[in-house]
Amino acid sequence: MRRMTARPANAHQARLLRLLRDGGPNSRAQLGDQVDLSRSKLAVEVDRLLETELVVADGLAASRGGRRSHNIRLNPHLRLLGVDIGATSVDVAVTNAELEILGHINQPMDVREGPVAVFEQVLSMAAKLRATGLAEGFDGAGIGVPGPVRFPEGIPVAPPIMPGWDGFPVREALSQELGCPVMVDNDVNLMALGEQHAGVARTVADFLCVKIGTGIGCGIVVGGEVYRGTTGSAGDIGHIQAVPDGRPCACGNRGCLEAHFSGAALARDATEAAEQQRSPELAARLETNGTLSAVDVAAAAAAGDATALDLIREGGNRTGQVIAGLVSFFNPGLVVIGGGVTGLGHTLLAAIRTQVYRGSLPLATGNLPIVLGELGPAAGVIGAARLISDHLFSPA
Amino acid sequence: MRRMTARPANAHQARLLRLLRDGGPNSRAQLGDQVDLSRSKLAVEVDRLLETELVVADGLAASRGGRRSHNIRLNPHLRLLGVDIGATSVDVAVTNAELEILGHINQPMDVREGPVAVFEQVLSMAAKLRATGLAEGFDGAGIGVPGPVRFPEGIPVAPPIMPGWDGFPVREALSQELGCPVMVDNDVNLMALGEQHAGVARTVADFLCVKIGTGIGCGIVVGGEVYRGTTGSAGDIGHIQAVPDGRPCACGNRGCLEAHFSGAALARDATEAAEQQRSPELAARLETNGTLSAVDVAAAAAAGDATALDLIREGGNRTGQVIAGLVSFFNPGLVVIGGGVTGLGHTLLAAIRTQVYRGSLPLATGNLPIVLGELGPAAGVIGAARLISDHLFSPA
DNA sequence: CCCTCTTTGTCCTGAGAGTGGAAAAAGTAG
DNA sequence: CTACTTTTTCCACTCTCAGGACAAAGAGGG
Numbered sequence: 001m002r003r004m005t006a007r008p009a010n011a012h013q014a015r016l017l018r019l020l021r022d023g024g025p026n027s028r029a030q031l032g033d034q035v036d037l038s039r040s041k042l043a044v045e046v047d048r049l050l051e052t053e054l055v056v057a058d059g060l061a062a063s064r065g066g067r068r069s070h071n072i073r074l075n076p077h078l079r080l081l082g083v084d085i086g087a088t089s090v091d092v093a094v095t096n097a098e099l100e101i102l103g104h105i106n107q108p109m110d111v112r113e114g115p116v117a118v119f120e121q122v123l124s125m126a127a128k129l130r131a132t133g134l135a136e137g138f139d140g141a142g143i144g145v146p147g148p149v150r151f152p153e154g155i156p157v158a159p160p161i162m163p164g165w166d167g168f169p170v171r172e173a174l175s176q177e178l179g180c181p182v183m184v185d186n187d188v189n190l191m192a193l194g195e196q197h198a199g200v201a202r203t204v205a206d207f208l209c210v211k212i213g214t215g216i217g218c219g220i221v222v223g224g225e226v227y228r229g230t231t232g233s234a235g236d237i238g239h240i241q242a243v244p245d246g247r248p249c250a251c252g253n254r255g256c257l258e259a260h261f262s263g264a265a266l267a268r269d270a271t272e273a274a275e276q277q278r279s280p281e282l283a284a285r286l287e288t289n290g291t292l293s294a295v296d297v298a299a300a301a302a303a304g305d306a307t308a309l310d311l312i313r314e315g316g317n318r319t320g321q322v323i324a325g326l327v328s329f330f331n332p333g334l335v336v337i338g339g340g341v342t343g344l345g346h347t348l349l350a351a352i353r354t355q356v357y358r359g360s361l362p363l364a365t366g367n368l369p370i371v372l373g374e375l376g377p378a379a380g381v382i383g384a385a386r387l388i389s390d391h392l393f394s395p396a
Numbered sequence: 397m398r399r400m401t402a403r404p405a406n407a408h409q410a411r412l413l414r415l416l417r418d419g420g421p422n423s424r425a426q427l428g429d430q431v432d433l434s435r436s437k438l439a440v441e442v443d444r445l446l447e448t449e450l451v452v453a454d455g456l457a458a459s460r461g462g463r464r465s466h467n468i469r470l471n472p473h474l475r476l477l478g479v480d481i482g483a484t485s486v487d488v489a490v491t492n493a494e495l496e497i498l499g500h501i502n503q504p505m506d507v508r509e510g511p512v513a514v515f516e517q518v519l520s521m522a523a524k525l526r527a528t529g530l531a532e533g534f535d536g537a538g539i540g541v542p543g544p545v546r547f548p549e550g551i552p553v554a555p556p557i558m559p560g561w562d563g564f565p566v567r568e569a570l571s572q573e574l575g576c577p578v579m580v581d582n583d584v585n586l587m588a589l590g591e592q593h594a595g596v597a598r599t600v601a602d603f604l605c606v607k608i609g610t611g612i613g614c615g616i617v618v619g620g621e622v623y624r625g626t627t628g629s630a631g632d633i634g635h636i637q638a639v640p641d642g643r644p645c646a647c648g649n650r651g652c653l654e655a656h657f658s659g660a661a662l663a664r665d666a667t668e669a670a671e672q673q674r675s676p677e678l679a680a681r682l683e684t685n686g687t688l689s690a691v692d693v694a695a696a697a698a699a700g701d702a703t704a705l706d707l708i709r710e711g712g713n714r715t716g717q718v719i720a721g722l723v724s725f726f727n728p729g730l731v732v733i734g735g736g737v738t739g740l741g742h743t744l745l746a747a748i749r750t751q752v753y754r755g756s757l758p759l760a761t762g763n764l765p766i767v768l769g770e771l772g773p774a775a776g777v778i779g780a781a782r783l784i785s786d787h788l789f790s791p792a
Numbered sequence: 793c794c795c796t797c798t799t800t801g802t803c804c805t806g807a808g809a810g811t812g813g814a815a816a817a818a819g820t821a822g
Numbered sequence: 823c824t825a826c827t828t829t830t831t832c833c834a835c836t837c838t839c840a841g842g843a844c845a846a847a848g849a850g851g852g
Contacts, residue, residue, distance in 0.1 A: 029830090040810075063828085067828050222618050229728070229760075232759075233759045233760050236724050329633050331626050331627060331630035331632070332625070332626060358649070360635070361632060361647060435801075435841085439801070461797095461798055461850095462847075463801075463848050464800080465800055
């Protein structure tokens with residue numbers, strides 16, 4: 001099916017599109033309250049947007065005491081694809097232009113199988129979503145990958161946990177396959193965008209979004225914009241030294257945060273504890289499943305298992321110490337904790353908070369909320385949709 | 397004397413003023429090459445600037461093969477005051493609008509004497525500079541203070557080393573006294589601005605500027621703009637934990653970087669080494685001066701004193717470890733080391749480099765220069781002048 | 793010295809952006 | 823039904839700005 005390829009012609013139109021995306025349907029008058037344009041100018045730009053079919057009329061607006069106004073909304077037929085590629089699973093979701101999730105699937109998968117195999121799976125998941133009638137095609141797609149990305153070109157660079165992807169032209173390739181614009185970014189940055197759009201970070205200009213999954217990364221938002229660093233590796237905090245002369249890490253150093261606390265490290269510690277009979281809960285779970293993951297630790301902790309709680313606390317302390325340093329340096333207005341280990345919940349959060357509030361100066365921590373992300377696995381795909389919509393809703 | 401109070405009327409004029417500030421005298425045609433305006437529009441804006449007397453005609457430009465063009469330059473009578481208040485001394489300088497230093501004085505002073513006493517001294521130093529005929533008055537002043545500042549209002553907030561300054565309306569007060577616009581910022585941020593304008597960081601968008609003086613701080617530049625954080629305390633890295641269970645720090649924690657390496661810590665360590673007779677060089681200097689500072693350690697190291705070298709190396713290692721973490725997190729394009737201890741020179745730099753290149757991933761360090769600042773004590777005052785000129789050269 | 797070519801500065805016109813007032817349209821409240 | 827609001831539409835007017843035509847001023851060659 002032919003898709004809308006129109007783009008806003010100027011900054012005003014881009015502004016209006018983003019307002020409609022973030023605020024839903026709005027009357028012309030309501031839009032006028034937000035944009036500082038004369039009524040005439042606003043009417044002209046809205047008419048032009050209507051012509052492009054990016055926005056459509058949508059019934060009457062609520063009365064504000066006078067003449068009823070007609071609502072304007074983003075074309076409800078627009079469809080965005082959000083793809084969040086993790087180390088061990090993929091999330092694919094379809095959203096409308098207002099970034100509401102219409103359909104969402106998750107499947108296990110190993111990134112190390114390489115880009116070709118992974119994209120085959122992503123495309124088949126996208127096809128499955130399309131087959132349910134949610135979409136006839138996509139107007140844009142955002143892709144998150146678990147490693148650094150050269151953002152303008154959408155190409156992974158030297159990603160440690162996905163070696164086969166180095167230099168693979170993800171953006172180019174997927175744009176070909178899907179026949180629509182594509183943007184690629186680090187999964188952590190997309191989580192930050194997601195939480196900014198629809199989660200806990202809606203009103204904060206400068207914040208950090210720490211994602212603890214298979215690895216550990218940190219999305220950095222400065223003045224409402226994701227900061228990616230000089231080579232796209234900003235936020236790569238997994239290899240900051242957390243323990244002097246600590247455990248050896250895959251990167252070649254010792255004591256990296258990721259070696260001491262992450263989904264992978266936690267699973268290994270839990271298995272070791274189970275095998276050494278230090279934890280009956282974990283041992284039982286290892287017995288039945290054959291393997292342990294962060295989920296098992298969370299369950300054991302919920303059941304009151306002391307060893308599991310200790311593992312979480314210790315990991316939280318390590319992470320908290322590193323975050324304390326980042327808070328001193330970056331002075332954010334909010335810290336969001338997300339990723340697979342959020343299942344560990346408040347035990348983890350309490351440990352992190354303790355370390356940060358103790359290890360940073362009051363001026364930086366005085367009014368600093370440290371909270372769990374509120375979108376869970378949806379954060380990545382919403383962020384991905386947000387990424388591409390930011391691209392589509394900017395002047396051509 | 398009456399000063400120029402004109403401000404650019406629009407963004408184009410602001411742009412032109414900054415080009416003239418950064419590039420010196422230019423012909424209309426050369427300006428046209430840089431600004432993407434039609435010749436007519438450019439001519440109009442230049443004429444308006446000439447009317448305001450912010451810029452003046454300045455002879456003929458070099459021929460480029462055709463009709464000779466007249467040069468335009470910033471009014472050479474404009475004068476900016478740059479003030480850099482350190483923990484133990486003040487720098488005051490006068491610059492022209494192109495931020496060239498015309499006169500510069502440094503005097504010892506203790507910030508803890510409080511804002512009133514310090515400003516008395518600053519004003520008398522400014523008067524002294526004025527008396528030499530360099531300036532008849534000032535068109536703007538930039539002030540750097542050694543602590544966090546609520547930037548929009550120009551008010552120090554909870555500064556650890558200058559307790560009497562908390563909440564003092566520095567901007568307001570000095571603006572009254574000097575009768576010109578004033579902007580206030582953290583001294584470290586100004587050093588970063590200085591190195592960006594006239595030093596090693598001219599071409600880099602994202603960089604860190606680590607200042608090791610009495611304390612330790614870090615200026616953060618993102619996309620060419622100083623990042624100040626939510627409460628103005630961004631870059632406060634002196635109290636990041638560098639040594640687990642290390643020395644007690646004035647902030648109440650243990651192992652802060654600043655407690656282990658800074659001008660103050662170094663002086664204490666050196667004194668201790670001298671008293672314990674571990675270093676004949678330092679002991680001799682303590683004997684003659686009665687007290688030791690970073691300068692003495694530098695001299696002893698230059699003379700080959702092993703203890704002094706060890707002190708520098710160990711401090712550099714600590715600092716380097718912290719910077720390695722920041723590099724992983726921030727992925728800068730450049731790291732500048734400045735402040736009082738730059739006298740320690742390449743011994744220090746080598747230690748820092750070793751730690752950073754070892755402790756961060758190759759993607760972040762691959763093309764990362766770590767260099768000493770090239771402006772020395774002038775960085776602060778140039779940065780201060782730059783700060784106020786950015787303010788003056790922005791649309792009213 | 794004359795001629796041609798290039799660069800720079802100035803003038804002018806037309807397209808388009810944008811403003812704000814007037815009036816019409818469509819509602820609410822009493 | 824009347825008075826008052828709010829919203830939309832229409833229109834005339836101002837301003838900005840680009841780009842072409844042309845003039846001014848220089849370089850360089852013969």
